[in-house]
Amino acid sequence: MNPAGSLLEARALHKAYGPTPALDGADFAIHPGEVVAVMGPSGSGKSTLLHCLAGIIRPDSGTVRYGPHALTDLSDARCSALRRSDFGFVFQFGQLVPELTCLENVALPLRLNGTKRKEAERRARDWLTRLEVDDLAAKRPGDVSGGQGQRVAIARALVTTPRVIFADEPTGALDSLNGERVMGLLTEAARDTRAAVVLVTHEARVAAYADREVVVRDGIAREAVGAA
Amino acid sequence: MSIGHTLLGLLESGPRHGYDLKRAFDEHFGQDRPLHYGQVYSTMSRLLKNGLVEVDGVEAGAGPERKRYAITDAGITDVAQWLARPEKPEPYLQSTLYTKVVLALLTDRDAAELLDTQRAEHLRLMRGLTERKRTGDLADQLICDHALFHLEADLRWLELTAARLDKLAEAVGG
Amino acid sequence: MSTTTSTSGGGLRGWARDLGMGVRFAVGGGREGWIRTLLTALGVGLGVTLLLAASTIPAIQAHRTERRLAATPTEADGPLAPSASTLVVADLRTQFRDRPLTGRMLRPDGPAAPAPPGVAALPKPGEMVLSPALREFLAEPGNALLRQRLPFRDAGTIGPAGLAGPAELKYYLGSATLSTDNGGVRVAGFGAERKSEPLDPQLLMLVIVGCVVLLMPVAIFIATAVRFGGERRDRRLAALRLIGADARMARRTAAGEALFGAVCGVLVGAALFLVGRQFVGGITIWDTNAFPSDLTPNPLLAALIVLVVPLAAVVVTLLALRRVAIEPLGVVRSGAGRRRRLWWRLPFPLGGLALLLANGGTSGAQSVVNPFLIAGGATLFLLGVTLLLPWIVDAVVGLFRGGPVPWQLAVRRLQLSGGAAARAVSGITVAVAGAIALQLLFSAIQGDFMKITGQDSKRAQLEVSLPTHDVATIRKMTREYQRTPGVRGVIAAIDTTASRPGPLRKGEPFIPSTSVTVGDCASLSELAHTGPCKDGDVFIVRDHTGQVDDSYIRQTARPGAAVDFAWPDRTGQPPRPRLWTIPKDARAIESRPDPMGMPSFGLFATPGALDTALLDEPQARAMIKIDPRFPDAVEHARNTAARIDPLTSVHALQNMERDAQYASVRTGLLVASTATLALIAASMLVTMVEQLRERRRLLSVLVAFGTRRATLAWSVLWQTAVPVALGLVLSVAGGAGLGLALLRMAGKSTVDWSVIWPLVAAGSGLVLVVTLLSLPPLWRMMRPDGLRTE
Known part of the structure; x- marks a missing residue:
């Protein structure tokens, strides 16, 4: 781990839900363009770490630094603004707004950022094309398959050209073939845009798409032994 | 893998020289380990002896490598039988890793670290295979996937063992 | 449609089983299930309460009418001779601020005279029996003026049997002087026949539309309440499908759940209704209120509510699920x-x-x-x-x-x-x-x-009847009103009729006549455009509006002509003439609607020009102007009226009551x-x-x-x-x-x-x-x- 020059860095994160600690002094760092897998058994605090890193929840103690900002000190509104402009998200399921068409779903982050509808939808269409699902533009999420939906979600995460993409079990609900395809597209697109990817997964084959892995066990994140 | 059956199978599409056979084998199956000429030569003589192939002709200039082989009816039957016979699944009951873990526990060494190191090593190999898969063709992908799934199975075992180290320590330590 | 008896089969048994399963879900669904059932029950309960309340309206009306009729003096077919068991009654209608009071004056002819319902003994002269609401109302500190109007001794209470509702302000006043000559009616007792008067068609229309308008949203609300928590329920049903129920069973189970909620709702509604009706005595809507015992739901309607609401719950649920396919793995809305x-x-x-x-x-x-x-x-x-x-x-x-x-x-x-x-x-x-x-x-x-009324409340605010034909008494009464606090002026006029003297002429169906109005200049100027006026002036007011036959006025009221004030008496004998000559200088002027909006025509005379002793059976009316800034000026004037004669009627101009009612x-x-x-x-x-x-x-x-x-x-x-x-x-x-x-x-x-x-x-x-x-x-x-x- 080389914190110097890192894009996003967390130190000594503690977070407890009730009496059970989810994070117990976790450290983490990621560099621009790097894909880092966060692994660990279920309930080990992987998702909590991701949420803290993305500024979605505030740790009980510890700091998260993103570039010059200390996320842990920012107001909720500033954090939200940062998430809109600099971060992208892919979740396991249920993330597309069911009423909006796929195109509108992809355009949504841009529109939340203030981009005009026409321009947002034009860029959204580019990303749908790039993820080979442009034929779904007019369909609603309820009418597409799981793998297609995940591709739309990835397009949505990438449409703002974020600097960090947070992916929480992005292939968790997919069969291996679709999962592989989605991972290939995600890492490829991230490499092209020099986005860092924080990839939470419990699947080794998914983690193998990362440049390195971090194992969370009992609320503590460990750099894999012997890794560079 | 039975090289004899593989070569026989390659001959089914038509007679070939020994050199052609090696090239065809390498192209399809030899990504990691190319065949030596010697292996082709010794295998073909065994097949000749058993009547599964015959020499179709010899090019001028003599030398064993100039022979052209063709498959016999008995050979075709043999290939068919081989393909139809299911392979015996690997039981994986003798595991070096298991031995290492138990020894580490018996000698009061850190078995968890051993497992973590092994896990990192597995993942490093998996990353490499994933990268090769990304750049390779379909054959590459299938071959890498085969390996990846096996490695993943190992990794799962590593995870499971790591989660049960305490119990295992009790069981072996008494 | 099929007669199979498989597990998914229809028939009564299948229905009962699936509905029962739904009920078990509703009861045993954990916190979620209970909350859902509770919401439904509350919603349906509120609706049922309203429906039950509405179903009592016929009973309330019937009971109120029954008691009102029981307290109404029995009308006799002909004049009744006084006897030991008759009595003389007269209605006393008054109002205090915006509360109407119903009173009745009673004078027994003998010891056996019956008492009205709810009254133990007839009040003695100068005594009154009154409703509890009126006693309370009188005791209120702000109502001193009403105490002045009813200064009689409290001799007892009117029981519920004599009251239309608990909030009715009612009293019976004993009198020693009431007779058939001064406004009373002799009756043999109390209790009137129910006359089936058809309700005013417009009112009936209002009532019907009102019921529809107020009850339909309740029905819709009940239908909505039955569907509370539907989406969550659907997921539960999906789980049911997963373990082998077919679509029909799932639907019926849902219906069973809704049925249970609705039945709970009916119970809640009944409870709310029973509790609520204890407090109903304190509520008055549109001058109508009722005793708790009046609030008896119409049995037919109540039975209908109890049956239809749960049934509707089942039907609504089944209809709502029509477009929903409950699949084992989830719910698809088609x-x-x-x-x-x-x-x-x-x-x-x-x-x-x-x-x-x-x-x-x-x-x-x-x-x-x-x-x-x-x-x-x-x-x-x-x-x-x-x-x-x-x-x-x-x-x-x-x-x-x-x-x-x-x-x-x-x-x-x-x-x-x-x-x-x-x-x-x-x-x-x-x-x-x-x-x-x-x-x-x-x-x-x-x-x-x-x-239609066209009353002008800027010019006068009250109209009072002056129950006398004696000119001197009329003058005295007018002065009493003028002395009342808060009264700024009294427009008083004496009215009678004058006809042309002499027999019928050829072609005349009857003798031409005209109305005659006697009043001072100030009063006359409210009734016609008099212009300059001094005591001793006489005017002829012509009608240009066509409301009366102007030719009669022209033929009767001519300057210099004689008119006869005599009124044919009841025997039909030609009366002794009471002749008067209209002065030659009588001016013709235009009529002006009085503050009541009524135009007056004919002869207008000031008291100096016409000796009122000549008039036969004169009638008087007075309109009173009050000071709007003087508090309770109207009540002071009413008190004066009651003091002059309890039978005086006082009518407020400007539709005060009607405005309030509309509001x-x-x-x-x-x-x-x-x-x-x-x-x-x-x-x-x-x-x-x-x-x-x-x-x-x-x-x-x-x-x-x-x-x-x-x-x-x-x-x-x-x-x-x-x-x-x-x-x-x-x-x-x-x-x-x-x-x-x-x-x-x-x-x-x-x-x-x-x-x-x-x-x-x-x-x-x-x-x-x-x-x-x-x-x-x-x-x-x-x-x-x-x-x-x-």
């Missing part, structure tokens, strides 16, 4: 794909209108109100409006494109499930449309009435519609919170994206506002349509559109309230907890 059709919806409102118009007008004297036509028409029309709403929401929302993100989110949601939104607001539509229609009708009838009707409607809106707001809120809970994960994802809270709050607002706005527009249109149809029937054309605004304001308030109350749950759902995988 509504989105199908377009709503207009063709079968449109005939409902049109048919309703046709039925209403088929009834014909209600303004004529012989007009007939067919309650079935009107109730059916109004119901059909309002039902039609409700049915139109989903189509309109679909059609309009389908037109929306683009817009800012919150708008887009809301509109898309509505496009996908506009039916649910339309259902939620359909209650509003009916309530508001009905209220608008009723108010339009009320305001038109009211406006009409004001036009109370309007307020009542507004309150009822607002209550309906509140009920609907509650159900919208429940639906909204349920929907938010359903979308907890999605909301968390949107927050992860960095979506602003305001964006989502606005989206919730739009999601409520768009259907409500459409509902309001439709209800204004529908209400105006229904209102105009009713107006047409009533033969009215004036329309007071201002009745619409308070309802529109109430609707907007509802949107705001629902949105505001949705925000705390929204913030809660936006927490990142929703991201954690289950």
